[in-house]
Amino acid sequence: MDRASSIPAPPEKRRSGPAGLLKFVVRNRALYIMLLPGLAYLVIFKYIPLSGSVIAFQNFNIFKGIWHSEWVGFKWFEQFFTYPQLRRLLVNTLLISFYQLLFAFPAPILLALLLNELRSMVFKRTVQTIVYLPHFFSWTIVFGFTYMILSVQTGLLNNLIESLGFERINFLQKAEYFRSIIVGTGIWKETGWSAIIFLAALAGISPTLYEAAKIDGANRFQQLLHITLPGIMPTIVILLLLRIGNILDLGAEQIYMFLNELTYKTGDVLDTYTYRIGILGGQYSLTTAIGLFKSVVGFLLMVLANRLSKKITGEGLY
Amino acid sequence: MAIKRSLGEKIFDVFNVFVLTIVCLLVLIPVIHVIAGSFSSTQALIRNQVFLLPVDFNLDNYKLVVQNRTFWNTFKNSVLLVVVGTAVNMVMTLLTAYPLSKSYLRGRKFFILAFVFTMIFHAPLIPTYILIRNLGLLDTFWALVIPPAIGMFNLMLCITFFRSLPEELFEAARVDGMSEYRILWQIAVPISMPIIVTLLLFYSVNHWNSYFNALIYITDRKLYPLQLYLYHLLAEANAIDNYRGVTTVNLDTSPQGLQLATIVVATVPIVVVYPFLQKHFIKGAMLGSLKE
Known part of the structure; x- marks a missing residue:
């Protein structure tokens, strides 16, 4: 042949x-x-x-199919932007994403910097082995761990709260805690794994730079400020832009596991709503409009991020 | 001044070790707590006596898991999904990446752009769902295998790796009359073990861990993968958490021990593979950091 x-x-x-x-x-x-x-x-x-x-x-x-369904123009998009219930989805998505950017994004950078300063290689390897592990747990299992910490009846944290003389708190069923729990569990699961990229960037900094700085009398903090941080800045910028490009993508795998009727107010996001109302509820057109909106915004942000990245670091994402 | 600096450094070093130890404890405590709970008696769990060590050590919870037919069925489905799904992933990814790694291939740029475009412009969920439905894949095992057949990021990793292989090697094989299929299988694959192990692990962990695809495409309980079973088990636990105090009568049949043992068993495959292959995973993550 x-x-x-x-x-x-x-x-x-x-x-x-x-x-x-x-x-x-x-x-x-x-x-x-x-x-x-x-x-x-x-x-x-x-x-x-x-x-x-x-x-x-x-x-x-669904019975008429794409070819025979009637056209309605931008009706669903208008609904999406005018119905307060739907606008709430966008607000929730953006807020959770923003908190992740604020807290979950810097965490691995900090961890990598601390790991990099360790003297004992054995200790360093032990820490790495432990902090990478949660990346490989599924979200269902991470929820299981979270439940055992936060459950109102049996949670460890609630046991502690009670022993200190306070009232037990129903963390998992209260809307006001939902976003913090999502960001917190995200940090728990992914910080170690995300630190790898920064550790690789740190390893790429030439040791001669540090030697020169030492001769000039720079202490470790000054070295961090003037050599280490500038050295990993391109990596930080690229990953930050990539993250901003994905700002509407929160990962339904995590959020849907933590979500329940009592937390819709703060936790229902575009992806979980699409599943519930689209696939379970059969509102195909409205949820496709939401999905398309997400794709277009994601695409534009990504193109913009690529331009910015090329301008700032001289390197593009693709 | 020299003495002062070294003192500051010493303080920092101690502080650093301290902080990282805390970080490790924060990662480990939930895991150890669940393991300890899975070996404890129902009574001890209800009375909140378990912290990091089992109380009234016993294997009852595991006996419940072993006797649980739903568990075994979903476990079997997940193993099958990992084996078949990963095999399909590997064949599709290698077959696609190999020709796309040839710099002389006409149309290569166009094809790669067509693949990359789907990474930055995602197809919305609903039209994908309707397609799967129209193809008759809804509520079949294949709905979990075929739609994620190629991971775009993994494909890019594989193309990048193949491009780093010396083309002269393949030329020589062609002169010897080897077909491209045999070159891929007998020359490219054996020298690409680092990327192949990485992809195998990324794909199989992904199949083992995800439940959302199954939530969308599978309603037949006989086809549930383990993670979807866990999803329902834990969502239910969370829902009744509110009322448990009220219904004290049912406390003896509290399934919490069963939940914990199921979590542990579902994690065992991952934890067994983890130390073994940690370095490959890390290599993969670093490959990703170099260039998409």
């Missing part, structure tokens, strides 16, 4: 024009055949759903 591909395809013999292209494809058909399953997957599972997003502009009826 592959006799033709046994002839080497030297890159220097590239000829332009349709005839040259055809010849190239025939000669390297094994490579193109190999690519077919991946391309089929890409078209079917990524681009067909993408074009299926037109139902955001329809009053989509």
